Amino acid sequence: MIEISETFIAPHPPGRVFELVADFGRIASWDPNVASSALRDPDAPLAVGARADLMVLFGGRAVPMAYELLELEPGERAVWRGENATSVALDDIRVEPAPGGGTRVHWGATLGFKGPLSLFDRLATRAFTRIGRETVSALARALADPDLQPAPARHSPFAALWGSAASAMDAAVAPSFGAPGYIARRKTWADPDLDLDLSGRRIVVTGANSGLGLATTRALASRGAHVVMVCRDPGRGQRALDDLASELPGARLSLERADMGALDDVAALGSRLARAPVHALVHNAGALVHELQRTADGHELTFAVHVLGPHLLTRALEGALAGAMDSRVVFVSSGGMYTQRLDVDRLRDGLDPFDGARVYAHAKRAQVILARRWSELLGPRGVAVGSMHPGWADTPGVRGALPGFHKVTRALLRTPEQGADTIAWLAASPEASLARGGFYLDREPRSEHTPMARTRSSPADEQRLWELCEALTGA
Ligand SMILES: NC(=O)c1ccc[n+]([C@@H]2O[C@H](COP(=O)([O-])OP(=O)(O)OC[C@H]3O[C@@H](n4cnc5c(N)ncnc54)[C@H](OP(=O)(O)O)[C@@H]3O)[C@@H](O)[C@H]2O)c1
Structure with a gap:
């Protein structure tokens, strides 16, 4: 207040x-x-x-x-x-x-x-x-x-x-992050419908069975890409794949099971996927939880799913990405990250008392910083790396985790397709091949900080984040 x-x-x-x-x-x-x-x-x-x-x-x-x-x-x-x-x-x-x-x-x-x-x-x-x-x-x-x-x-x-x-x-915030922002900006785009032929491109999307991941999969597969749908639950994953396959006859879809918070799962996924070139890797899987939960590896769940898992998978696929022409990595972050400054200890340990929205925002801030660091590393090898904010989209995730928020903002929320537009654009559009660690909303790079917010982090803290991710993922 x-x-x-x-x-x-x-x-x-x-x-x-x-x-x-x-x-x-x-x-x-x-x-x-x-x-x-x-x-x-x-x-x-x-x-x-x-x-x-x-x-x-x-x-x-x-x-x-x-x-x-x-x-x-x-x-x-x-x-x-x-x-x-x-x-x-x-x-x-x-x-x-x-x-x-x-x-x-x-x-x-x-x-x-x-x-x-x-x-x-x-x-x-x-x-x-x-x-x-x-x-x-x-x-x-x-x-x-x-x-x-x-x-x-x-x-x-x-x-x-x-x-x-x-x-x-x-x-x-509300109109900008909601559907009105998307609708207004879309009018300014040269290729609003993403008129692309993605045949021959292999794109990995995590959390592909629901919400934005599903909409991203649909957007990319309908343009000819082979989309590898990474899902943690084989039943939910298969149902989503079957539905899409009947909606898009001829679409190239395959399913991989992995829990992005379980490092063994992610490492195994990485070795399976690394056998062929990867043209885009979309780190979309995510969840906002309201209670402290630890993964089997002992990490706070939000940190593991949004930060450690994506870091490990990017590391596992760096060769497969660098070996593909014009490849991309996209971190699906959140506007919630604007509210937090990088705090490596809080990120790693969670907050006491636990506050799911804040813990989530810390992890989303870390994703934006990681994307920048990965861009520095992979950019010279031909891989464009960016992070993005989908706006506020009406997805099962938002409905389940934030019912009150969903109720008051429902009229303003984007469709999953509108939320997924910049994800698909970053993953596939030639315009986005210039992405170099930027944070995007509606196909435009945005500041990582709001005016007057004290959320800038020091190079030392960002280095600590990188070293922590490297250490905890055994890189
Ligand atoms: N919707 C928004 O307005 C909004 C705004 C900002 C950022 N985001 C971000 O957008 C991404 C997608 O969210 P959404 O709104 O589309 O939510 P969603 O409908 O709940 O979809 C999330 C997906 O991630 C998967 N997932 C969750 N934890 C996972 C794990 N440990 N391992 C593998 N997959 C896991 C879910 O699988 P299950 O179906 O098995 O649970 C689901 O497929 C998230 O990163 C979220 O933080 C969304």
Whole structure:
């Protein structure tokens, strides 16, 4: 949760100031961040249960925020609660006579993001504190106006602030990571449908029986690639393969069983696959678990599946990749990685108490760093290595691991095919052969860090990560 508390003095009597600050219906008349604001019933006197709808501008977008008046002590205090798909806000506004005349205005506000988005709270704190200060200054300026009318325009800083904050997050995260971001960017691509003939290319996809892995397999196999589907459960793997085979007659599909968290399994898989050239290796298998689990090797499960297994398989296949023309390695990371800085000890040991979303984000951060390191190593041998963020896609994994998140964001989520688009593009498009360790979303390299986040790692820590992976995988 992000909390802000501000106090200032306005030169007008408390009654008039309260009238101004307690009404969320007319913020747009003075706050340039708010495109529109309206009470649902503008003719009714302000009372508990009143509702106001705001459209808040951020980065050129207008994002809705619906408010309800929870408490009202006329002339003294108003508490509004705002909500949209991704965030909730509580604004507590008090006014009282100032000792030297005029009115003291206290404003306290709390903003929290819902579900796993709460991981972004820390990143957002500085930006939103700045927005908060700007908004309070704007209110203070409005209230300093000696011509403040007895029946002032209805406006308040509180909704404006949190509307801005929430819309900042919405504009930056939800539409961008959800389907709207994909749909908007797709319009700018030269080859949106990936018009490719991949015959003769052998592509390994881990976690291929479900969600993004299945959609990636479909995208690549339907363009002629031989896709090796790596699945941990032979029954689920075979069913997925059979379904795809009947959907795509003539598709070249084969099945390999391996648990990506079990190092013996991964080593054996690597030796089987290394017998022929590999044109692309997609590290897609992954899961967010809510309890500490250890693999048979004794490693924390999330770390083993997302980091150690992929590292070992890349090592096992480096010759097969380097021996194939124009080959690729793709790490399917996550936007959750933006919330964490590399911390090798936490990555290895998990967190105490265990926090699945954070542990997952640590592993996804490590994948991005590993991809860069692998790129340095394999790039000179003709292998393009990249990591990517699929956005938020509606998959069995998201539904099972994050039901609350799925419920609130369902309308915005991508299809698995939309989420898998950049995976397939990185694995196969000629444009992506230039990938050199970058982190991609919607076919474009992105920064690995959000502005103002302190998530950059030192070369020494990155070296430690590499050495740990090498040591634990017996490389
Ligand atoms: N969907 C999103 O919005 C999203 C966002 C960011 C990142 N991602 C990443 O995208 C990847 C795919 O996720 P998804 O959403 O498509 O989830 P999903 O539908 O649950 O698919 C995950 C796949 O990984 C497999 N898998 C899990 N643990 C494994 C292990 N130890 N060994 C081998 N295979 C294993 C699963 O096999 P079973 O079917 O046997 O469980 C399944 O095939 C993951 O790395 C995830 O972190 C997804």
